[in-house]
Amino acid sequence: MHGTDDIATELQHLGEEEPFPYGAVTPPIVQTSLFTARTLRERHASAGMEGIYHYSRVSNPTVELAERKIAALEGTERALLFASGMAAIASTLLTFLKTGDHVICVENAYPPTRVLLGEWLPRFGVEASFIPGTEVAQFADVQRPNTRLLYLESPTSLTFQLQDLQAVASWARAHGMLTLCDNSWATPLFQNPHALGVDLVLHSASKYLGGHSDLVAGAVAGRTELIQQIARTRELLGSILEPFGAWLLIRGLRTLPVRMQRLQQNGLQVAQWLAKQPFVAQLNHPGLPSHPQHALAQRQMRGYGSLFSLRTQPLTDEQAYTFTDHLRLFRFGPSWGGYESLLIGWGEGEPDSEGRRRWFFRLYIGLEHPDDLIRDLQQAAHQAGFDTLE
Numbered sequence: 001m002h003g004t005d006d007i008a009t010e011l012q013h014l015g016e017e018e019p020f021p022y023g024a025v026t027p028p029i030v031q032t033s034l035f036t037a038r039t040l041r042e043r044h045a046s047a048g049m050e051g052i053y054h055y056s057r058v059s060n061p062t063v064e065l066a067e068r069k070i071a072a073l074e075g076t077e078r079a080l081l082f083a084s085g086m087a088a089i090a091s092t093l094l095t096f097l098k099t100g101d102h103v104i105c106v107e108n109a110y111p112p113t114r115v116l117l118g119e120w121l122p123r124f125g126v127e128a129s130f131i132p133g134t135e136v137a138q139f140a141d142v143q144r145p146n147t148r149l150l151y152l153e154s155p156t157s158l159t160f161q162l163q164d165l166q167a168v169a170s171w172a173r174a175h176g177m178l179t180l181c182d183n184s185w186a187t188p189l190f191q192n193p194h195a196l197g198v199d200l201v202l203h204s205a206s207k208y209l210g211g212h213s214d215l216v217a218g219a220v221a222g223r224t225e226l227i228q229q230i231a232r233t234r235e236l237l238g239s240i241l242e243p244f245g246a247w248l249l250i251r252g253l254r255t256l257p258v259r260m261q262r263l264q265q266n267g268l269q270v271a272q273w274l275a276k277q278p279f280v281a282q283l284n285h286p287g288l289p290s291h292p293q294h295a296l297a298q299r300q301m302r303g304y305g306s307l308f309s310l311r312t313q314p315l316t317d318e319q320a321y322t323f324t325d326h327l328r329l330f331r332f333g334p335s336w337g338g339y340e341s342l343l344i345g346w347g348e349g350e351p352d353s354e355g356r357r358r359w360f361f362r363l364y365i366g367l368e369h370p371d372d373l374i375r376d377l378q379q380a381a382h383q384a385g386f387d388t389l390e
């Protein structure tokens, strides 16, 4: 740590003060399963010492370098990396939950997280309640004497509802509950749940942190005391990230500040254009003043991700597919956080007597020029017979 340096500088230099072998600019990928000592005596003498590694399922220098940068980004004492975001989420939940515990989770959290809590953990006697999470009172309403943990995701990544992180974390602390928050959408550049009182911050590093759609990874950040317990679970489950993944993450993190500034601008520009279009009934982006929790977003975030969703006016399915068939610059898939714009969507409910229903679309705005993306959306909308405004 250089103490006074900006995070953009830390992402380049933190943990890289000493030259790498051969004066290499990029860190070595320490692609080894095992670390050995020259003598058994030396091995015994160095056991437990900092900077001594034994086996890459437990720890690895390339992985640790990336972990130091994630901890600096989140402003926490420590961070750990995992083979995926779900590995980070599952390993963290399994560390702190036991039979008889109850969890409160936001109902629009990432669907596999909901399945883990609502369908999989009940096999081990852990129960979960799901609530919108938009008011602290909703947590109090479902609280039980055995509520151990609150699972937050702010904003949620399909419907973009927020939780008041400071208020929820302080309520949880007063009741002796642990708080976890998925911060993948805002990234640590735009939101630091730990600074607002949340105990553990989770990331799918497969999204913005990796940033190039070539990495599946996850992270958890928090106090050393909690992180040490999660490290033990990671060792037992074998859920650590491999060194090459950590190296890709270090490379992605170097450009995170420049990417996020541009992605935020691009996302807002495209969302503002779409919000004006007659075929759009509702647009969910916490950065737009029309979002019901915009004031909270401004208070607890410093910026916005470029993933948002919308509901259309009633359309025929053929119109919806004609619109998406004509998009030239969007690809169709559910992940996000890379350089490329993406869209997923589906019709909601049964069609009315004229064969129309509302469609839900989630758009990820990438690093293309936003004017090109708007032109693309406009021409596809014309092909589908929608009126558009400039």
Ligand SMILES: Cc1ncc(COP(=O)(O)O)c(C=O)c1O
Binding pocket: 084, 085, 086, 087, 110, 157, 182, 184, 185, 203, 204, 205, 206, 216, 217, 218, 335
């Ligand atoms: C908000 C959110 N959290 C967690 C995850 C899980 O991350 P991973 O796919 O890296 O396991 C995802 C993945 O799509 C996500 O969108």
